[in-house]
Amino acid sequence: MIEVRNLVKKYGTHTAVDHLDFKIEPGRIYGFLGPNGAGKSTTMNIMTGYLGATEGEVIIDGHDILKEPEEAKRHIGYLPEQPPLYMDMTVREYLKFAAELKGIPGKKREQEITEVEKMVRIHEVRNRLIKNLSKGYRQRVGLAQAVLGFPEIIILDEPSVGLDPKQIIEIRELIRGLAKRHTVILSSHILAEIREVCDYILIISKGRLVASDTPENLEKKLGEHNAVEIETEASPSEIRTILKPVPGIERIETRSSGGKLTQGRIMEKKGEDVRERVFRAFASAKVPLLTLKASDTTLEDVFMELTQNDKVPDAFTDKKEWEEVGSDAGDL
Ligand code: ADP
Numbered sequence: 001m002i003e004v005r006n007l008v009k010k011y012g013t014h015t016a017v018d019h020l021d022f023k024i025e026p027g028r029i030y031g032f033l034g035p036n037g038a039g040k041s042t043t044m045n046i047m048t049g050y051l052g053a054t055e056g057e058v059i060i061d062g063h064d065i066l067k068e069p070e071e072a073k074r075h076i077g078y079l080p081e082q083p084p085l086y087m088d089m090t091v092r093e094y095l096k097f098a099a100e101l102k103g104i105p106g107k108k109r110e111q112e113i114t115e116v117e118k119m120v121r122i123h124e125v126r127n128r129l130i131k132n133l134s135k136g137y138r139q140r141v142g143l144a145q146a147v148l149g150f151p152e153i154i155i156l157d158e159p160s161v162g163l164d165p166k167q168i169i170e171i172r173e174l175i176r177g178l179a180k181r182h183t184v185i186l187s188s189h190i191l192a193e194i195r196e197v198c199d200y201i202l203i204i205s206k207g208r209l210v211a212s213d214t215p216e217n218l219e220k221k222l223g224e225h226n227a228v229e230i231e232t233e234a235s236p237s238e239i240r241t242i243l244k245p246v247p248g249i250e251r252i253e254t255r256s257s258g259g260k261l262t263q264g265r266i267m268e269k270k271g272e273d274v275r276e277r278v279f280r281a282f283a284s285a286k287v288p289l290l291t292l293k294a295s296d297t298t299l300e301d302v303f304m305e306l307t308q309n310d311k312v313p314d315a316f317t318d319k320k321e322w323e324e325v326g327s328d329a330g331d332l
């Protein structure tokens, strides 16, 4: 349905999109996940014909977005990061204008606009000026514009940025509803959002596609390295000393959990289970372990691992508190 081949976008010497290759098949909700600056918006702008690529091509239902833009664009509805709203128009005036641009025939226009207004629940504000609407309602107007004409593919760039929690839940419901009739691609730097809504994830880091699969498979594939969580009154440096002779440990992270407690995450080498050795090491040092349990790899770990060198996105700031106390078993 969409084929992106060898896509490259350079801004001067900076490569924002670095040889992206992927396919979008009908009937799924795809999520572009990546930290800010990863190249999500640039990719979406190229896919929708708003921006030219430096190299590569985008084929939409057999039409090259550059060579046959009209044909290709007919299959796509797009909500860019900054929705192109006209503040001095009413919702209805704006949607009429958008319907005209999309070439929706005059007879069908009124009826279709009403249908879309009802669908995204803006029918009751249709005669209000856009500038007088809240951010949440404006976002829905942008969404209505993308849905008009009922294109097969709907592309939404960070659709919930700037919305409050209630509005976020509403927009997610709308997106799920859309997916019944459309293929939806949405971007976000927030993992929880992508996990919640999407059934296929493309993780982008520094303009590259670093992983693409279903959420379950991503967890499985990268879940071979497991971790053990511990809690103890020992300090990070004591933990390091105690665990130094224990084989099978890849790396240790610690954080203080308030009071005298230190929480530790012990990353195991592939295929190792170090729980018993960790227990014995603490016992022989006569330091009580208050918690010792296996922790499964979460999608969050996968995302962190794959985008490690990037800026840590807002949604993961809690992870920043983890401090690595040894990068390999040798120097623990
Ligand atoms: P994302 O949407 O994932 O946050 P963007 O596609 O907006 O990422 O940006 C990718 C990279 O390209 C960033 O480093 C950004 O600074 C850079 N970039 C984006 N737009 C421009 C532009 N018009 N000129 C120069 N650099 C840009």
Ligand code: MG
Residues within 6 Å of the ligand: 040, 041, 042, 081, 157, 158
């Ligand atoms: Mg963006």
